[in-house]
Amino acid sequence: MIVKKVAQFWATFSFLTPSKCSGGPILAPTSEETMKAAITAIGGYVPEYVLTNDELATMVDTNDEWITTRTGIKERRILKPEEGMGASYLAIKAVEAMKEEYGVTVDDVDLVILASVTPDMPVAITSAYIAQEIGATNAYAFDLQAACSSFLYAVSNAAAYIESGKYKKVLVVGSDVMSSIVDYTDRTTCILFGDGCGVALMEPNEEGLGVQDEILRTDASGRDFLRIEAGGSFLPPSHETIDNKQHAIRQEGQSVFRFAVSRMADTSAELLEKNGLTGEDVAYLVPHQANLRIIDATARRMELTKEKVVVNIQKYGNTTSATIPLGMWDYRDKFKKGDNIFFAAFGGGFTWGAMWVKWAIDKK
Numbered sequence: 001m002i003v004k005k006v007a008q009f010w011a012t013f014s015f016l017t018p019s020k021c022s023g024g025p026i027l028a029p030t031s032e033e034t035m036k037a038a039i040t041a042i043g044g045y046v047p048e049y050v051l052t053n054d055e056l057a058t059m060v061d062t063n064d065e066w067i068t069t070r071t072g073i074k075e076r077r078i079l080k081p082e083e084g085m086g087a088s089y090l091a092i093k094a095v096e097a098m099k100e101e102y103g104v105t106v107d108d109v110d111l112v113i114l115a116s117v118t119p120d121m122p123v124a125i126t127s128a129y130i131a132q133e134i135g136a137t138n139a140y141a142f143d144l145q146a147a148c149s150s151f152l153y154a155v156s157n158a159a160a161y162i163e164s165g166k167y168k169k170v171l172v173v174g175s176d177v178m179s180s181i182v183d184y185t186d187r188t189t190c191i192l193f194g195d196g197c198g199v200a201l202m203e204p205n206e207e208g209l210g211v212q213d214e215i216l217r218t219d220a221s222g223r224d225f226l227r228i229e230a231g232g233s234f235l236p237p238s239h240e241t242i243d244n245k246q247h248a249i250r251q252e253g254q255s256v257f258r259f260a261v262s263r264m265a266d267t268s269a270e271l272l273e274k275n276g277l278t279g280e281d282v283a284y285l286v287p288h289q290a291n292l293r294i295i296d297a298t299a300r301r302m303e304l305t306k307e308k309v310v311v312n313i314q315k316y317g318n319t320t321s322a323t324i325p326l327g328m329w330d331y332r333d334k335f336k337k338g339d340n341i342f343f344a345a346f347g348g349g350f351t352w353g354a355m356w357v358k359w360a361i362d363k364k
Ligand SMILES: CC(C)(COP(=O)(O)OP(=O)(O)OC[C@H]1O[C@@H](n2cnc3c(N)ncnc32)[C@H](O)[C@@H]1OP(=O)(O)O)[C@@H](O)C(=O)NCCC(=O)NCCS
Pocket: 061, 062, 063, 066, 067, 070, 071, 148, 187, 188, 191, 226, 251, 252, 253, 254, 256, 257, 260, 290, 291, 318, 346, 347, 348
Protein backbone atom coordinates (compact mmCIF):
# COMPACT_ATOMS: atom_id res chain seq x y z
CA MET A 1 0.00 0.00 0.00
CA ILE A 2 2.76 2.41 1.02
CA VAL A 3 4.79 1.38 -2.05
CA LYS A 4 1.79 2.12 -4.27
CA LYS A 5 1.31 5.57 -2.70
CA VAL A 6 5.00 6.46 -3.24
CA ALA A 7 4.75 5.35 -6.88
CA GLN A 8 1.65 7.51 -7.34
CA PHE A 9 3.48 10.47 -5.82
CA TRP A 10 6.42 10.15 -8.27
CA ALA A 11 4.06 9.69 -11.22
CA THR A 12 2.26 12.92 -10.28
CA PHE A 13 5.44 14.92 -9.62
CA SER A 14 7.74 13.44 -12.26
CA PHE A 15 9.06 16.92 -13.17
CA LEU A 16 10.74 16.99 -9.78
CA THR A 17 14.12 15.29 -9.28
CA PRO A 18 15.09 13.46 -6.09
CA SER A 19 17.48 15.49 -3.96
CA LYS A 20 21.02 14.26 -3.32
CA CYS A 21 20.43 15.10 0.34
CA SER A 22 17.75 13.78 2.61
CA GLY A 23 14.53 15.80 2.77
CA GLY A 24 12.62 14.72 -0.34
CA PRO A 25 12.26 16.07 -3.85
CA ILE A 26 13.38 19.55 -4.83
CA LEU A 27 13.45 21.52 -8.06
CA ALA A 28 16.62 21.06 -10.16
CA PRO A 29 19.17 22.46 -10.63
CA THR A 30 20.26 23.03 -7.04
CA SER A 31 23.19 25.22 -6.04
CA GLU A 32 24.78 21.97 -4.82
CA GLU A 33 24.77 20.67 -8.39
CA THR A 34 26.63 23.74 -9.66
CA MET A 35 28.96 23.81 -6.66
CA LYS A 36 32.66 23.61 -7.44
CA ALA A 37 35.53 22.78 -5.11
CA ALA A 38 38.06 25.59 -5.00
CA ILE A 39 41.52 26.09 -3.57
CA THR A 40 41.07 28.97 -1.11
CA ALA A 41 44.53 29.15 0.50
CA ILE A 42 47.94 27.54 0.01
CA GLY A 43 51.14 27.10 1.99
CA GLY A 44 54.62 25.73 1.48
CA TYR A 45 57.71 24.74 3.39
CA VAL A 46 61.13 23.34 2.52
CA PRO A 47 63.81 22.35 5.02
CA GLU A 48 66.77 24.66 5.51
CA TYR A 49 69.63 22.42 4.43
CA VAL A 50 70.65 22.97 0.79
CA LEU A 51 72.30 20.01 -0.93
CA THR A 52 74.03 21.39 -4.04
CA ASN A 53 75.17 19.53 -7.13
CA ASP A 54 78.74 20.29 -6.10
CA GLU A 55 78.25 18.62 -2.72
CA LEU A 56 76.67 15.59 -4.43
CA ALA A 57 79.77 15.40 -6.63
CA THR A 58 81.80 14.74 -3.47
CA MET A 59 79.50 11.80 -2.63
CA VAL A 60 79.07 10.04 -6.02
CA ASP A 61 80.71 10.16 -9.44
CA THR A 62 78.78 13.07 -10.95
CA ASN A 63 79.15 16.78 -11.65
CA ASP A 64 77.10 19.98 -11.77
CA GLU A 65 77.21 20.19 -15.57
CA TRP A 66 75.79 16.65 -16.09
CA ILE A 67 73.00 17.12 -13.55
CA THR A 68 72.05 20.58 -14.83
CA THR A 69 71.91 19.68 -18.51
CA ARG A 70 70.13 16.33 -18.03
CA THR A 71 67.61 17.42 -15.37
CA GLY A 72 67.58 21.20 -14.78
CA ILE A 73 68.30 20.64 -11.06
CA LYS A 74 70.92 22.82 -9.30
CA GLU A 75 70.13 22.05 -5.65
CA ARG A 76 67.56 20.39 -3.40
CA ARG A 77 66.51 20.68 0.26
CA ILE A 78 67.16 17.93 2.80
CA LEU A 79 65.46 17.46 6.17
CA LYS A 80 68.20 16.95 8.73
CA PRO A 81 67.35 15.16 11.98
CA GLU A 82 68.32 18.25 13.99
CA GLU A 83 65.64 20.35 12.22
CA GLY A 84 62.81 17.86 12.60
CA MET A 85 61.59 14.47 11.57
CA GLY A 86 59.13 13.14 9.07
CA ALA A 87 56.51 14.27 6.58
CA SER A 88 54.23 15.59 9.34
CA TYR A 89 56.89 18.04 10.51
CA LEU A 90 57.05 19.63 7.04
CA ALA A 91 53.24 19.63 6.81
CA ILE A 92 52.76 21.45 10.11
CA LYS A 93 55.29 24.09 8.99
CA ALA A 94 53.50 24.52 5.63
CA VAL A 95 50.13 24.95 7.39
CA GLU A 96 51.70 27.64 9.62
CA ALA A 97 52.93 29.44 6.49
CA MET A 98 49.43 29.24 4.95
CA LYS A 99 47.78 30.64 8.09
CA GLU A 100 50.23 33.51 8.20
CA GLU A 101 49.85 34.37 4.50
CA TYR A 102 46.06 34.10 4.20
CA GLY A 103 44.79 34.50 7.77
CA VAL A 104 42.71 31.30 7.52
CA THR A 105 41.63 29.03 10.37
CA VAL A 106 42.24 25.30 10.23
CA ASP A 107 40.73 24.03 13.49
CA ASP A 108 37.40 23.75 11.61
CA VAL A 109 38.84 21.60 8.80
CA ASP A 110 36.65 18.49 8.51
CA LEU A 111 38.89 16.33 6.29
CA VAL A 112 42.68 16.05 6.01
CA ILE A 113 44.17 14.12 3.08
CA LEU A 114 47.90 13.48 3.14
CA ALA A 115 49.47 12.73 -0.24
CA SER A 116 52.83 11.12 0.44
CA VAL A 117 55.13 8.21 -0.40
CA THR A 118 57.06 8.85 2.82
CA PRO A 119 54.55 9.13 5.67
CA ASP A 120 56.02 9.32 9.19
CA MET A 121 55.52 5.54 9.48
CA PRO A 122 53.60 2.85 7.55
CA VAL A 123 51.00 2.58 10.37
CA ALA A 124 49.55 4.71 12.14
CA ILE A 125 48.31 7.18 9.55
CA THR A 126 50.23 10.44 9.42
CA SER A 127 47.24 12.53 8.30
CA ALA A 128 45.53 11.92 11.66
CA TYR A 129 48.61 13.22 13.45
CA ILE A 130 48.70 16.31 11.21
CA ALA A 131 45.00 16.93 11.93
CA GLN A 132 45.65 16.71 15.66
CA GLU A 133 48.70 18.98 15.58
CA ILE A 134 46.95 21.74 13.61
CA GLY A 135 43.94 21.61 15.95
CA ALA A 136 41.48 20.03 13.49
CA THR A 137 40.30 17.67 16.18
CA ASN A 138 36.92 16.90 14.54
CA ALA A 139 38.44 16.05 11.17
CA TYR A 140 38.40 12.68 9.46
CA ALA A 141 41.76 11.93 7.82
CA PHE A 142 43.46 9.51 5.48
CA ASP A 143 46.80 9.00 3.74
CA LEU A 144 46.86 8.55 -0.04
CA GLN A 145 49.74 7.15 -2.08
CA ALA A 146 49.94 7.39 -5.86
CA ALA A 147 53.69 8.03 -6.22
CA CYS A 148 54.46 11.38 -7.86
CA SER A 149 50.77 11.83 -8.84
CA SER A 150 49.67 11.65 -5.17
CA PHE A 151 48.83 15.35 -4.84
CA LEU A 152 46.78 15.38 -8.04
CA TYR A 153 44.80 12.32 -6.93
CA ALA A 154 44.31 13.88 -3.47
CA VAL A 155 42.92 17.13 -4.93
CA SER A 156 40.57 15.04 -7.07
CA ASN A 157 39.36 13.18 -3.95
CA ALA A 158 38.93 16.41 -2.01
CA ALA A 159 36.93 17.94 -4.87
CA ALA A 160 34.62 14.91 -5.04
CA TYR A 161 33.95 15.09 -1.29
CA ILE A 162 33.21 18.81 -1.47
CA GLU A 163 31.05 18.60 -4.61
CA SER A 164 29.00 15.83 -2.97
CA GLY A 165 28.35 18.12 -0.01
CA LYS A 166 29.82 15.60 2.42
CA TYR A 167 32.73 17.77 3.60
CA LYS A 168 33.14 21.54 3.52
CA LYS A 169 36.71 22.35 4.44
CA VAL A 170 39.38 19.97 3.24
CA LEU A 171 43.11 20.29 3.81
CA VAL A 172 45.16 18.58 1.11
CA VAL A 173 48.80 18.04 2.09
CA GLY A 174 51.59 17.00 -0.31
CA SER A 175 54.60 16.16 1.84
CA ASP A 176 57.62 14.01 1.14
CA VAL A 177 60.95 13.34 2.78
CA MET A 178 62.54 11.69 -0.23
CA SER A 179 65.96 11.71 1.46
CA SER A 180 64.61 8.92 3.71
CA ILE A 181 64.21 6.54 0.73
CA VAL A 182 67.12 7.60 -1.49
CA ASP A 183 70.36 5.65 -1.74
CA TYR A 184 73.10 8.28 -1.66
CA THR A 185 75.55 5.87 -3.31
CA ASP A 186 73.35 5.54 -6.44
CA ARG A 187 74.16 8.44 -8.77
CA THR A 188 71.25 7.67 -11.09
CA THR A 189 68.64 8.51 -8.42
CA CYS A 190 70.22 10.53 -5.61
CA ILE A 191 70.68 13.59 -7.81
CA LEU A 192 66.96 13.80 -8.58
CA PHE A 193 65.09 14.01 -5.31
CA GLY A 194 64.58 16.51 -2.49
CA ASP A 195 62.35 17.09 0.55
CA GLY A 196 59.45 19.54 0.84
CA CYS A 197 55.77 20.14 1.46
CA GLY A 198 52.90 22.15 0.05
CA VAL A 199 49.32 22.39 1.31
CA ALA A 200 46.03 23.53 -0.19
CA LEU A 201 42.81 24.36 1.62
CA MET A 202 39.74 23.46 -0.43
CA GLU A 203 36.19 24.73 0.07
CA PRO A 204 32.88 24.97 -1.85
CA ASN A 205 32.64 27.80 -4.39
CA GLU A 206 29.39 29.08 -5.84
CA GLU A 207 30.98 31.35 -8.47
CA GLY A 208 31.98 28.36 -10.58
CA LEU A 209 35.66 28.67 -9.64
CA GLY A 210 37.80 25.69 -8.60
CA VAL A 211 38.27 22.25 -10.12
CA GLN A 212 36.65 22.16 -13.58
CA ASP A 213 37.82 18.87 -15.09
CA GLU A 214 40.50 16.19 -14.90
CA ILE A 215 41.86 13.10 -16.57
CA LEU A 216 43.56 10.63 -14.21
CA ARG A 217 45.06 7.32 -15.31
CA THR A 218 47.12 4.32 -14.18
CA ASP A 219 49.05 1.58 -15.99
CA ALA A 220 50.62 -1.28 -14.03
CA SER A 221 53.03 -2.09 -16.86
CA GLY A 222 55.15 0.58 -15.17
CA ARG A 223 55.52 -1.49 -12.00
CA ASP A 224 58.99 -2.73 -12.91
CA PHE A 225 60.44 0.60 -14.00
CA LEU A 226 60.12 2.73 -10.86
CA ARG A 227 59.76 1.27 -7.39
CA ILE A 228 60.95 0.43 -3.92
CA GLU A 229 61.20 -3.35 -3.99
CA ALA A 230 61.16 -4.25 -0.29
CA GLY A 231 59.30 -3.24 2.84
CA GLY A 232 55.80 -4.11 1.65
CA SER A 233 53.87 -7.39 1.86
CA PHE A 234 55.50 -8.62 -1.37
CA LEU A 235 59.01 -8.56 0.12
CA PRO A 236 58.95 -7.81 3.86
CA PRO A 237 62.03 -6.29 5.48
CA SER A 238 64.87 -8.67 6.29
CA HIS A 239 68.62 -8.48 6.82
CA GLU A 240 68.98 -9.49 3.19
CA THR A 241 66.75 -6.71 1.85
CA ILE A 242 68.69 -4.19 3.89
CA ASP A 243 72.05 -5.52 2.73
CA ASN A 244 70.81 -5.35 -0.88
CA LYS A 245 69.55 -1.77 -0.38
CA GLN A 246 66.10 -2.83 -1.57
CA HIS A 247 64.40 -0.20 0.60
CA ALA A 248 65.65 2.62 -1.60
CA ILE A 249 63.92 4.00 -4.69
CA ARG A 250 65.17 2.52 -7.98
CA GLN A 251 64.24 3.31 -11.54
CA GLU A 252 65.07 2.70 -15.15
CA GLY A 253 65.54 6.35 -15.95
CA GLN A 254 65.20 6.21 -19.73
CA SER A 255 62.01 4.09 -19.70
CA VAL A 256 60.43 6.36 -17.11
CA PHE A 257 61.52 9.40 -19.09
CA ARG A 258 59.95 8.16 -22.35
CA PHE A 259 56.74 7.21 -20.62
CA ALA A 260 56.52 10.50 -18.73
CA VAL A 261 57.08 12.63 -21.82
CA SER A 262 54.39 10.92 -23.86
CA ARG A 263 51.71 10.36 -21.19
CA MET A 264 51.93 13.61 -19.24
CA ALA A 265 52.08 15.70 -22.41
CA ASP A 266 49.35 13.76 -24.25
CA THR A 267 46.96 13.81 -21.30
CA SER A 268 47.42 17.55 -20.74
CA ALA A 269 46.73 18.22 -24.43
CA GLU A 270 43.73 15.84 -24.30
CA LEU A 271 42.26 17.76 -21.34
CA LEU A 272 42.59 21.04 -23.24
CA GLU A 273 40.93 19.58 -26.32
CA LYS A 274 38.15 17.90 -24.34
CA ASN A 275 37.16 21.32 -22.96
CA GLY A 276 37.54 23.24 -26.22
CA LEU A 277 40.55 25.16 -24.89
CA THR A 278 43.94 26.00 -26.39
CA GLY A 279 47.25 27.05 -24.89
CA GLU A 280 46.11 30.67 -25.23
CA ASP A 281 43.38 30.09 -22.63
CA VAL A 282 45.86 28.79 -20.05
CA ALA A 283 47.32 31.28 -17.57
CA TYR A 284 49.78 28.82 -15.97
CA LEU A 285 50.75 25.17 -16.14
CA VAL A 286 51.91 23.77 -12.79
CA PRO A 287 53.65 20.54 -13.80
CA HIS A 288 55.23 17.86 -11.65
CA GLN A 289 58.93 18.72 -11.39
CA ALA A 290 60.84 15.55 -12.27
CA ASN A 291 62.99 16.72 -15.17
CA LEU A 292 63.09 20.06 -17.00
CA ARG A 293 63.08 18.26 -20.36
CA ILE A 294 59.79 16.51 -19.45
CA ILE A 295 58.27 19.85 -18.36
CA ASP A 296 59.38 21.49 -21.63
CA ALA A 297 57.89 18.65 -23.70
CA THR A 298 54.53 19.03 -21.92
CA ALA A 299 54.54 22.80 -22.41
CA ARG A 300 55.33 22.39 -26.13
CA ARG A 301 52.51 19.87 -26.57
CA MET A 302 50.08 22.34 -24.92
CA GLU A 303 51.51 25.16 -27.08
CA LEU A 304 52.40 27.26 -24.04
CA THR A 305 54.96 30.03 -23.99
CA LYS A 306 57.77 29.68 -21.44
CA GLU A 307 56.44 32.33 -19.05
CA LYS A 308 53.23 30.32 -18.55
CA VAL A 309 55.08 27.35 -17.09
CA VAL A 310 55.81 27.06 -13.38
CA VAL A 311 59.37 25.84 -12.89
CA ASN A 312 61.22 25.55 -9.58
CA ILE A 313 63.02 22.24 -10.16
CA GLN A 314 66.36 24.08 -10.11
CA LYS A 315 65.82 24.88 -6.38
CA TYR A 316 64.09 21.78 -5.05
CA GLY A 317 64.56 18.84 -7.44
CA ASN A 318 61.77 16.26 -7.42
CA THR A 319 59.89 16.51 -4.12
CA THR A 320 57.31 13.91 -5.31
CA SER A 321 53.93 14.79 -3.69
CA ALA A 322 55.06 18.36 -2.97
CA THR A 323 56.05 19.53 -6.46
CA ILE A 324 52.64 20.87 -7.56
CA PRO A 325 51.66 22.62 -4.29
CA LEU A 326 55.18 24.07 -3.94
CA GLY A 327 54.85 25.31 -7.53
CA MET A 328 51.60 27.09 -6.63
CA TRP A 329 53.22 28.48 -3.50
CA ASP A 330 56.22 29.88 -5.38
CA TYR A 331 54.04 31.50 -8.08
CA ARG A 332 51.14 32.59 -5.85
CA ASP A 333 51.69 36.30 -6.45
CA LYS A 334 51.39 35.82 -10.23
CA PHE A 335 48.09 33.87 -10.20
CA LYS A 336 44.91 35.96 -10.51
CA LYS A 337 41.33 35.12 -9.59
CA GLY A 338 39.62 33.43 -12.56
CA ASP A 339 42.92 32.28 -14.17
CA ASN A 340 42.86 28.89 -15.89
CA ILE A 341 45.55 26.89 -14.10
CA PHE A 342 46.50 23.41 -15.29
CA PHE A 343 48.18 20.73 -13.18
CA ALA A 344 50.01 17.77 -14.75
CA ALA A 345 51.77 14.86 -13.06
CA PHE A 346 53.11 11.36 -13.52
CA GLY A 347 54.74 8.83 -11.23
CA GLY A 348 55.46 5.23 -10.30
CA GLY A 349 52.80 2.66 -10.96
CA PHE A 350 52.55 4.18 -13.49
CA THR A 351 50.15 6.94 -12.43
CA TRP A 352 49.52 10.17 -14.31
CA GLY A 353 46.99 12.83 -15.07
CA ALA A 354 46.06 16.43 -15.69
CA MET A 355 43.59 18.77 -14.01
CA TRP A 356 42.02 22.13 -14.94
CA VAL A 357 41.37 24.55 -12.09
CA LYS A 358 39.94 28.07 -12.14
CA TRP A 359 41.93 30.03 -9.59
CA ALA A 360 39.71 31.30 -6.76
CA ILE A 361 42.13 33.21 -4.55
CA ASP A 362 41.72 36.97 -4.82
CA LYS A 363 44.92 38.20 -3.28
CA LYS A 364 44.95 41.93 -2.65
C1 LIG B 1 67.53 9.88 -14.75
C2 LIG B 1 67.77 10.71 -15.97
C3 LIG B 1 68.08 12.15 -15.59
C4 LIG B 1 68.99 10.16 -16.70
O1 LIG B 1 69.24 10.90 -17.87
P1 LIG B 1 69.51 10.15 -19.25
O2 LIG B 1 69.76 11.19 -20.25
O3 LIG B 1 68.35 9.21 -19.50
O4 LIG B 1 70.84 9.37 -18.92
P2 LIG B 1 71.13 7.81 -19.05
O5 LIG B 1 70.40 7.06 -17.97
O6 LIG B 1 70.92 7.39 -20.46
O7 LIG B 1 72.67 7.76 -18.72
C5 LIG B 1 73.62 8.32 -19.62
C6 LIG B 1 75.00 8.13 -19.03
O8 LIG B 1 75.16 8.97 -17.89
C7 LIG B 1 75.58 8.19 -16.76
N1 LIG B 1 75.02 8.76 -15.55
C8 LIG B 1 73.87 8.42 -14.90
N2 LIG B 1 73.70 9.21 -13.83
C9 LIG B 1 74.74 10.06 -13.81
C10 LIG B 1 75.10 11.10 -12.95
N3 LIG B 1 74.38 11.46 -11.88
N4 LIG B 1 76.24 11.80 -13.23
C11 LIG B 1 76.99 11.49 -14.30
N5 LIG B 1 76.69 10.49 -15.15
C12 LIG B 1 75.58 9.79 -14.90
C13 LIG B 1 75.05 6.80 -17.04
O9 LIG B 1 75.77 5.82 -16.33
C14 LIG B 1 75.26 6.70 -18.54
O10 LIG B 1 76.63 6.41 -18.76
P3 LIG B 1 77.07 5.42 -19.98
O11 LIG B 1 76.56 6.13 -21.22
O12 LIG B 1 78.53 5.39 -19.85
O13 LIG B 1 76.36 4.14 -19.72
C15 LIG B 1 66.56 10.68 -16.96
O14 LIG B 1 66.46 9.41 -17.54
C16 LIG B 1 65.27 10.99 -16.26
O15 LIG B 1 65.06 12.09 -15.77
N6 LIG B 1 64.34 10.03 -16.24
C17 LIG B 1 63.04 10.24 -15.63
C18 LIG B 1 63.21 10.02 -14.18
C19 LIG B 1 62.07 10.51 -13.39
O16 LIG B 1 61.46 11.48 -13.73
N7 LIG B 1 61.77 9.81 -12.30
C20 LIG B 1 60.81 10.19 -11.37
C21 LIG B 1 59.47 9.89 -11.86
S1 LIG B 1 58.28 10.76 -10.94
